[in-house]
Amino acid sequence: MSNPNQADIRMREAHLSEGTLRRDCRTVLVCCGPGCLANDSPAIAKALRSKIDEAGLDVKVHPLIKETGCQGLCEKGPMIRIVPDDIAYYKVSLNDVEAIVEKTLRSGEVIPKLLHISAKTGKPVLTLRENEFYTPQVKIALRHVGEIDPHQIDDYIDHGGYGALEKTVKEMTPDVVIEEVHRSGLRGRGGAGFPTGRKWKQCASYENSPKYVVCNGDEGDPGAFMDRSIMEGDPHSVIEGMIIGAYAVGANEGFIYIRDEYALAVETIRKAIEQARERGYLGRNILGSSFSFDLSIVRGGGAFVCGESTALMASIEGKVGEPRAKYIRSVEKGLWGQPTVLNNVETWANIPVILTQGGDQFRQIGTEKSTGTKVFSLVGKVKNTGLVEVPMGIRLRELIFDIGGGILGGRKFKAVQTGGPSGGCIPEELLDLPVDFDSLTEAGSMMGSGGMIVMDDRTCMVDVARYYVQFLADESCGKCVPCREGIRRMAEILEDICEGRGQESDLDLLLNIGETMAEAALCGLGKSAPNPVSTTIRYFREEYLAHIQERRCPAGVCRELTTFEIDGALCNGCGLCRRDCPTDAITGSTKQRHVIDQEKCIRCGNCVDSCKRNAVKVR
Amino acid sequence: MTLSSGMQHRSPDRVAVTGRILEGYPKEQRYTLAMLQDIQKEFQFIPRESMELIADYLELPLSKIYSLATFYKALSLRPKGKHVIKICDGTACHIRSSQMLANELYTLLKIRPGETTEDGQFSIEMVNCLGACAIAPVIVIDETFYGKVTPAKLQEIIAQYGDAFGQSDRSGGVAHE
Numbered sequence A: 001m002s003n004p005n006q007a008d009i010r011m012r013e014a015h016l017s018e019g020t021l022r023r024d025c026r027t028v029l030v031c032c033g034p035g036c037l038a039n040d041s042p043a044i045a046k047a048l049r050s051k052i053d054e055a056g057l058d059v060k061v062h063p064l065i066k067e068t069g070c071q072g073l074c075e076k077g078p079m080i081r082i083v084p085d086d087i088a089y090y091k092v093s094l095n096d097v098e099a100i101v102e103k104t105l106r107s108g109e110v111i112p113k114l115l116h117i118s119a120k121t122g123k124p125v126l127t128l129r130e131n132e133f134y135t136p137q138v139k140i141a142l143r144h145v146g147e148i149d150p151h152q153i154d155d156y157i158d159h160g161g162y163g164a165l166e167k168t169v170k171e172m173t174p175d176v177v178i179e180e181v182h183r184s185g186l187r188g189r190g191g192a193g194f195p196t197g198r199k200w201k202q203c204a205s206y207e208n209s210p211k212y213v214v215c216n217g218d219e220g221d222p223g224a225f226m227d228r229s230i231m232e233g234d235p236h237s238v239i240e241g242m243i244i245g246a247y248a249v250g251a252n253e254g255f256i257y258i259r260d261e262y263a264l265a266v267e268t269i270r271k272a273i274e275q276a277r278e279r280g281y282l283g284r285n286i287l288g289s290s291f292s293f294d295l296s297i298v299r300g301g302g303a304f305v306c307g308e309s310t311a312l313m314a315s316i317e318g319k320v321g322e323p324r325a326k327y328i329r330s331v332e333k334g335l336w337g338q339p340t341v342l343n344n345v346e347t348w349a350n351i352p353v354i355l356t357q358g359g360d361q362f363r364q365i366g367t368e369k370s371t372g373t374k375v376f377s378l379v380g381k382v383k384n385t386g387l388v389e390v391p392m393g394i395r396l397r398e399l400i401f402d403i404g405g406g407i408l409g410g411r412k413f414k415a416v417q418t419g420g421p422s423g424g425c426i427p428e429e430l431l432d433l434p435v436d437f438d439s440l441t442e443a444g445s446m447m448g449s450g451g452m453i454v455m456d457d458r459t460c461m462v463d464v465a466r467y468y469v470q471f472l473a474d475e476s477c478g479k480c481v482p483c484r485e486g487i488r489r490m491a492e493i494l495e496d497i498c499e500g501r502g503q504e505s506d507l508d509l510l511l512n513i514g515e516t517m518a519e520a521a522l523c524g525l526g527k528s529a530p531n532p533v534s535t536t537i538r539y540f541r542e543e544y545l546a547h548i549q550e551r552r553c554p555a556g557v558c559r560e561l562t563t564f565e566i567d568g569a570l571c572n573g574c575g576l577c578r579r580d581c582p583t584d585a586i587t588g589s590t591k592q593r594h595v596i597d598q599e600k601c602i603r604c605g606n607c608v609d610s611c612k613r614n615a616v617k618v619r
Numbered sequence B: 001m002t003l004s005s006g007m008q009h010r011s012p013d014r015v016a017v018t019g020r021i022l023e024g025y026p027k028e029q030r031y032t033l034a035m036l037q038d039i040q041k042e043f044q045f046i047p048r049e050s051m052e053l054i055a056d057y058l059e060l061p062l063s064k065i066y067s068l069a070t071f072y073k074a075l076s077l078r079p080k081g082k083h084v085i086k087i088c089d090g091t092a093c094h095i096r097s098s099q100m101l102a103n104e105l106y107t108l109l110k111i112r113p114g115e116t117t118e119d120g121q122f123s124i125e126m127v128n129c130l131g132a133c134a135i136a137p138v139i140v141i142d143e144t145f146y147g148k149v150t151p152a153k154l155q156e157i158i159a160q161y162g163d164a165f166g167q168s169d170r171s172g173g174v175a176h177e
């Protein structure tokens, strides 16, 4: 695969010849993750299938088509891959199907326009590995996502699936399993980073039965879709992890709590559970042992706070999802007052790998205190948006600029938000921060579940803070006063600032309320709610002051405080802004300087984005 | 509890359908949310008689059922439109101008998030991240996802549902069923 520039690269002959063994046969992987689904990928899969059948008679290879979970680079979807040749095509449309079958599959020719163009060399690249979006990635939790057909348990088994379970129940005692997980250093991927081995050990130490294991698939952080992708792309790894966990702590029943909006995840997991039952991985006497375990799905009701562990358990019990004070921990008294282990989807998906490779091997990756990898959804104003899995300790800069390809439209990086509504905004000065649990917390943010939202100079940090606080105001369950009242007051103050009624004393007031909440709120929602506010004040105080003192929003987002102007020196009269203005506020004839009528302008910002010469300025 | 007075206004249809849904579940409190979700799916809202029937079935006070129906956002006490348009206002979509889509929908349908058109065809909801942030801004109509939506695209999309019959034929929708 040396020079992908030539359009006639021959595929590896070895795979072409016999093709009797399944893995020697060529497979076309069609991404059917959330992003590609919305871009018609199932229709592409269907068309490919029928074209291949049509052509089938005189072709030696009979490629299998698999509909997979997210391949990662959703921005460039729909994505398809041809394996084992390892060719990745991006932005495939129905019109390309014929060429893919006739050229690539039949005669081994690559279609250059569907390849990725390397940002560094400007040349097209053939494989995923050569695409700089994938090169630095290390896949553990996502090891099968995009590789296997999530609806076929056999595909999972062919990739080594349920091997860890076999090893566990046949060769290991529960204590040894826990020890292995402990040794791996695995910390919970749902947000707080609690050591998983320790959690299991505590739960195992209580004698009462029944015990339960729970998977938290509520994924409420806005801007995050890692857990969704795992549940839809590789459901069995979560199930296998849970069975192993249940074996380790002595539970016979488990629940997967899935967010209400994730209809496809519910369906995929439901099918997977059925298949696992048929094969004897779930049910009575698993793999001939004396251990029995079964799983059921609980569909969330659309409340963010239900992602909090105690609220989630209340919700499973059929109650209102309000958190409770954690004087007694769930490992002792959780679901229905019984010992319970609750872990996040990604945490569970890591378990089979730890048992297969051993904890020592696992901790080779990542940093000393944050071992392994973390999956992020890299979104916002970044070029390559999608799903990435990287070793812990990677620098933010590498994530955003190497993998993410930098900022969209050549604009300027301003901040990156991690940790969802409980996290904070990290500024440019800290771009060399390693991404691990402790460094992010130190910076005032947190790892959270893995949403990573990149913001550019067109994002207003006060608006961002207001956005999160408003979000939390809607989602606070209202059980405790510091959270219920504190968040609302913060929302009011922030709204005042955004609309030009802010006062300088507001900043101290915001910080003050925040401190009280952090101390006195009952659950994590209220305790961490001040983070988006305090980090933006800490790192972007000037922007707050511009709103308050100058009544100006430098990013041009807060409408009351924004005026757009066209810089006559830069405007070449191309008319792009005029075309995109929804209120016809821009006038000017071609090649003449354009002007904005402030009376008509609704400050939508379209013109800023459409002007190729950056001539539209915020006053 | 004013259970008996409520009963006089029960719609026989709703009672029958609710009854059938409840039969599918054991008499345990843990199934309350699932029952309510089935009912929501059936009627596009939670009728009072259904809550009363659940309360009877599970021998729980009606107030408990009511508090669930009002706590969870997936449930609503008022009927929603035939097509539910969800505008994602998760962070990724928010900073890629989801608000513009809400404005455009107001121009098109004359309703704001939380409202239903007079003919009962559409209602709009602002929701949190729909898990497709990479193609922000995202809207979902019924179960079909649309990504990178612009105001102009929105018009086209809505037009597909405009004549009110049936489903759009986009395959994205089929895969979600």
Ligand SMILES: Cc1cc2nc3c(=O)[nH]c(=O)nc-3n(C[C@H](O)[C@H](O)[C@H](O)COP(=O)(O)O)c2cc1C
Residues within 6 Å of the ligand: A187, A188, A189, A190, A191, A192, A193, A194, A216, A217, A218, A219, A220, A221, A304, A305, A306, A307, A308, A309, A310, A342, A343, A344, A345, A347, A348, A449, A523, A524, A525
């Ligand atoms: C308000 C709030 C929302 C949360 N939402 C989620 C969530 O959506 N998914 C998740 O896995 N954990 C969430 N958590 C964290 C859980 O409470 C819990 O710590 C985690 O699921 C434990 O699993 P882990 O140890 O594997 O991370 C949330 C916490 C709080 C306070």
Ligand code: SF4
Residues within 6 Å of the ligand: A305, A322, A323, A475, A476, A477, A478, A479, A480, A481, A483, A484, A521, A522, A523, A524, A525, A526, A527
């Ligand atoms: S902190 Fe907020 S969400 Fe948590 S229990 Fe208190 S009111 Fe409810």
Ligand code: SF4
Residues within 6 Å of the ligand: A564, A577, A580, A581, A582, A583, A584, A585, A586, A596, A600, A601, A602, A603, A604, A605, A606, A607, A608
């Ligand atoms: S901000 Fe929007 S309304 Fe104002 S001139 Fe630009 S495009 Fe027109």
Ligand code: FES
Residues within 6 Å of the ligand: A031, A032, A033, A034, A035, A036, A037, A069, A070, A071, A072, A073, A074, A075, A077, A078, A079, A386, A387
């Ligand atoms: S959904 Fe296809 S690459 Fe993510």
Ligand code: FES
Residues within 6 Å of the ligand: A222, A223, A224, B088, B089, B090, B091, B092, B093, B094, B128, B129, B130, B131, B132, B133, B134, B136, B137, B138
């Ligand atoms: S923020 Fe809109 S899909 Fe995630």
